[in-house]
Every structure is written in structure tokens, then in C-alpha cells.
Amino acid sequence: MDSNIGYYYETNKKLMSLIGQWPYQKPNEKRPRLILLIIIICNALVFQITHFFVCEDAQCFYETLAPCMLAIVALIKLFTIYFNNHKIKDLTDRLFKNWDMFTSKEELDIMKKYAETGKWYSLAYVYYVLGGIVIFASTSLLPQMLDVVSPLNTSRPVMLIWPAYYFVDEEKYFYYIYCHMLFCLLYGINSIVAHDCMLFVYLEHVCSLFVVIGFRFEHMLYKNNNVKNIRINHPNDMYCKNIMFIVQAHREALQFVMLLESTFSLSFGLQMLMVIVGMSITLVQISIQLQNNLTILIRYLLLIGGQLFHLFCYSFEGQKLINYSSETGDKIYNGSWYEMPVSAQKLLIMVMRKSLEASVFTAGKIYIFSLESFTTVLQTSMSYFTVLTSMSE
16 A cells, blocks of 8 residues: 555554454454454443333433444444455455546545545544543533532432443442443444444545546546646547546446445444434433433433434535536536547447436435435434324323
């Protein structure tokens, strides 16, 4: 791997290596990390499930269900990468090879721009998640802090990071339980972060391919793709050779999207179901805590904010993929195709026909990630929230 190119993907390499799923990682390094992560997530999930058996009302059930679903989503993302590791390797190989397809400075600058964007999206996502975890986990220490600052006749009841049953006295062993939960949360969340950040990089990369292809189409008749240069006359075979290369590059971009879809689509179908149910349950808890407990209300607001941010990131990237893939035909039309020989114009029809149908990224081939679909999910979650609220009354 070229060190200059590897710079843009260093963050993703570290995240994937941490969970033992970097495609080029040695097997003896991958297996222990993967097993450790599965044990940690399942360990947290067991104590969450046991709490269901001590719940006495619907509110307790809802409080336990939301964090339990988060652990299940973490396992789904982890196993998605694990069982599709050969596809992840294929996607990563294609990503690095695509850099060799384009040689002009303008085209490489476009590739670098989107690779840099993917890197900063990944870093922002990591910092957002870590910041949310720190704030969320800190709220569990508020009762102990208030006992020191403003003591009462009796100690305030303990507040765990999430509802769980540890078969011991929670007040006596609070700090042990707290440290266990915090460790599980900080390490277990890596499966979600690594999965999501790698997907952001893949989507940004395929968007850059569509942009570069459109750029070359628009400047087909200019030497070195520089719009300030004087127009030159190429022989017919040079036109055809150049267009054939672009057709091949466009086909590579479409194949990249198809491979991306086959790798993540099924698992995202399950995740979207959980996201809708999870947001509905969280909204129910927010409505209950509006007049009851401000600390718990803040925690649920952080949780709903995290769910919305998670879904919005995918919807935003999916919308970019739709926009860039569908603009290819427009860029062909905006170029000087009428000055090309007829034999070269015929080759453009292949790409124009493909670009009539925008490339999309879906969840279970049912839900299309886009900003329009994002609002639909919010409306659906509100509908379920209304139903759940009426049932809990």
C-alpha cells in the first residue's frame, strides 16, 4: 500500500484492527481480539437479559429493552464484518486499485478530497460516540456526587449505566458494577464504530469515482483535462480509447456499489427494524420522564440523539451516492459530445443508460438510505411511539 494513500485510511485500519477484522491482519492477531470482543458484548447482554426477569411493569421492560438492542446491534455489525470478511477484503483491494486508474493531477485531487472527507467523517464519528459515552456514563455518578455536595438523611438510590441485574447488592458493589459496564461499553462500542466508519469510507470512495468519471466526461476534449488549455483534435481511435477507459471505470464504480450492497444490505435490514423500535421506545421513556427525573431524561435525550445521528449519517451518505451517480448522464450531456466522432458518441450511450437509474444503498433491499427516507423513519417511529404510549397508559 502506498503510504500517501494509506494516510487517509489509517484511522479505519486501527479501528478494524482493534476488533480483529482488518482484512490484511494476521490470523493469530485477529482471532484473540474477535473472541474477546464477542465475550465482552455477550457478557453485558447476559446481565441485561436477566433484568427482564425482575421487571414488574412495562416501564421497566422498556428501560431494559433499548440498551439491550444496542448490544444486539453491536453483535450484528461485528458478525456482518466477520462473515463477509472476504468481501470486505475485496472492497478494500478495489479501493486501493482504483487509485491507479487515474493519473492526472485534477483527478487525483478529487480522489484525495473525498478520501480526506471520509477520514474526517470517521474521526468526527469516533469523537461524537466517545463524547456521548462519557457524558452518558457520567450521569450514573450524579447520585454519589450529590450525596457529597448536598447530603440527605439517606443515600440516594444508585443509577447504573443501563438497567441490569448482577445478582448482588447494587449499592454495596456499585463501583465494581460501574467499572464493568463502562469497560463493556467502551470496548464493545468499537464494533459499531469500526463498522460504520469503514462504510463511510467506502461510500465516500465510490462517490469520488462518480465525480472523477463525470469530470473526465466534461473535459474530454481538453488536453490533460485542464479547462484552460487550448482545445486539441484527437484521432478517432484516441477518442474511443479514452471513452472505453471511462466506461470501464464507470463499470468498476457500479460493481463497487453492488459489492457494497451485497455485503451490508441484509444486516442493515435487521438494524433498521431495531432503530425504529428503539427510537419509539426511547421517545416513550422521554415522555414518561419529562416530569419525573431530570437526570434520566438527559440520558434518554442523549440516547435518542445518538440514534438520530447514527441514522442521519447513513442517510446523508446514501443521498450523496444517489446524487453523484445520477449526475453522470447530465455531465455527459454538458460535455462537448457533439464534437466527437459518431463511433465515440455511441460508446457514451452505454454509460448514459446506466446513469438513468441512480445507484442506491439499501437496508434489506427495501429501505433506501436517503434524506427523504430519513424523514419517513422519523414519522414511522412517531407512529410506534403513539401506539406504545397508549398501551402504557
